[in-house]
Amino acid sequence: MAAGLGAVAARQQICAAFDAIDAAHELLRETSSDLVGNDFRIEVADRLETQNRVNRGLMYRIFGELADPPDGQGSITSARAALWKRLRITPREITRRFKLAARIRARRSLTGADIAPELPALAEAVESGAVGEDHIRAICEAVDVLPAAVAPEEVAKAEQRLVEHATGVDAGVVVKLGQRIADHLNPDGRFSDKDRQRRRGLTLGRQGPDGMSKLSGLLDPEARAHFEAVAAAVRPGHRVPNGPDTPVRDERSCAQRNHDAFKLAMSTALSSGKLGTHRGHPVTVIVTTTLAELNQAAHAAIDQSIPMPPPALTGGGSRLPMRDLIRLAANAIHYLAVFDDHTKRPLYLGRQKRIATAGQRLICYARDRGCTRPNCLVPGYHCEVHHANPWARGGRTNADELFFACGPDHTDASDGRQQTAVTKSGRLGWTDGTTPPQINHAHHPEELLHGDPDPPQTDVA
Ligand SMILES: [Zn+2]
Structure with a gap:
């Protein structure tokens, strides 16, 4: 054990262990497994999976220590920057690892004594490499879904049972067991406002190559009530988006009408002018394009032999097809910045009178x-x-x-x-x-x- 070692000796021992692992990996890569037979290959797959879990356990230990160094040095900001640069993992993944590490690590109190980790059974299983990432996720989700009314002892017991099962079955089974435990501990499905507040959330996925984005999440009852009210305004036959191919009957699916209701709510909120200002502009959609592309789009809209130019860019970093941009601009509630192709200087700035401070920000959007x-x-x-x-x-x-x-x-x-x-x-x-x-x-x-x-x-x- 490295526990009693000084800094230099500990570093040497850790480096020597990694050198040995690297050498062993090299040997594994060089050794042919062509003739070992499938029984043995299963054995190998098992050992690889276990080593991967052990590796994750060590990773969380290091993240835990980085966030709260036992030797008391270092800033979390510079640690994050260094991890991003050297590990090439996303800031979101860095945050996820820090958050999980914080839940499965003993912390030091002001008096110096250790406070048990929030999830002690999971902590032990992660440390020893007994469970994988998917088990960890399933156990955390099962514990997090329990309402605040469930007593802490019950939560601890649930966590312990789930970890026991996780060492014997796959994460899918753990998810189902977690749901059964939740039903058992909260048979009437009683949730407080606090429970709902904790769980509310919407996630907007990244924009796909076709320009579409996935939206998923959980609405609280109030948000749902608002949504239902707006959706009623988009009921069959109402507010059908019109275009050249609009059918006589409203053929939208329920999901499509929901989508249109969401869009209606957003554009109504934007045009209400009641969202205040954001960094000097009224809160609105900011789109930038060049004169040549706008010109081409205008011609392409009436002449199908002219190709549509590539999409314009919004201030949120997403792509907006030119056809949609022209439709938006027609409503005149949006900020459109058009730039000269060569000098990149603004030629036209939406409803702006003159290029003032807000215009300078628009230049930043474009350039x-x-x-x-x-x-x-x-x-x-x-x-x-x-x-x-x-x-x-x-x-x-x-x-x-x-x-x-x-x-x-x-x-x-x-x-x-x-x-x-x-x-x-x-x-x-x-x-x-x-x-x-x-x-x-x-x-x-x-x-x-x-x-x-x-x-x-x-x-x-
Ligand atoms: Zn930056």
């Missing part, structure tokens, strides 16, 4: 589309405006010197952990001082495919 720090995926709606401080010049608040940056990256730039400079092509380059400034291609897929318009080295303005 940057999202956070300008390399590889950051935060879309424009969630960005702050960063004043690139051209050290050669006076730092005037010109459109050319305002760029999008997400909150954390804006802070990094303001605190000097990152330096920014305007490049020749008018984009914002970032550097930590060790490399030439780099621009972000993440919101510009065409550049990811066709190369950097602004190769480093030559480009500091």
Whole structure:
């Protein structure tokens, strides 16, 4: 055990263990399994699965320690940044691991004594590699669905029984057992407002290649009541979206009418003007496009031999087909920014009178589309405006010197952990001082495919 070792000896022992594992993996990869027979292959699959579970157990231990180091050093922000960079896992996955680690790890109280983990039985099973990720998810979900009225001892007992089962059966069975335990502990299905508040949520999935997005989640009773009321306005025969192919009868399915009701509620809320302002604009849809594409779309709409241009981009980072954009713009409640193809300067800004501060933000939407720090995926709606401080010049608040940056990256730039400079092509380059400034291609897929318009080295303005 490494428990009694000093820092140096512990590091050496851990590295030696990893070297041994790497060497063993190398040997496994090199050894042919062509002639071992299927019984033995099952054996091998079992050992691989077990090792994977042991690996996960160690991973959660390390995440737990990173969040609350027993040796008391380090910041969670820099740990997150380092994990993202080195493990190449998403920020969401990093958060998930930290959250789970926090639930299955003993914590230290102010007096220094250990407080038992929230889920002690699961903690032990994860640590020993007895259960896999799918078991962990099933057990957490089963425990989380129990209402607040269930006594803590009962919850602990439920957790323990589920973990016992998880060491013997697959996660699908654990899910079913969890449902039976929940029915048993809460036979009348009694849930408090607190239970409902805890569980409410909507998740908007990523936009698919066809432009569609999956929405899933749980509505609280009030949200459902609102939804039902709106849905009634879209009952069969009412508010049928009209287009060239609209049938005489309303042939929409119930799910399609629900979708139209949702869309109606959203657009009505936006046009009510009662949603306040968001970073200087009235809360509304922001779409950016170029003059050439808008022109082409207008012609394509009446002449089928002209192809529709690629979709426009919204401030949320999603794609909006040009046909939909033209329909939206007709309602005149939306912000549409049209840009000159070459200078990228705005030609037309929705209902704006003149290009003022809000216009400068629109320029950021069109040019940057999202956070300008390399590889950051935060879309424009969630960005702050960063004043690139051209050290050669006076730092005037010109459109050319305002760029999008997400909150954390804006802070990094303001605190000097990152330096920014305007490049020749008018984009914002970032550097930590060790490399030439780099621009972000993440919101510009065409550049990811066709190369950097602004190769480093030559480009500091
Ligand atoms: Zn960012």
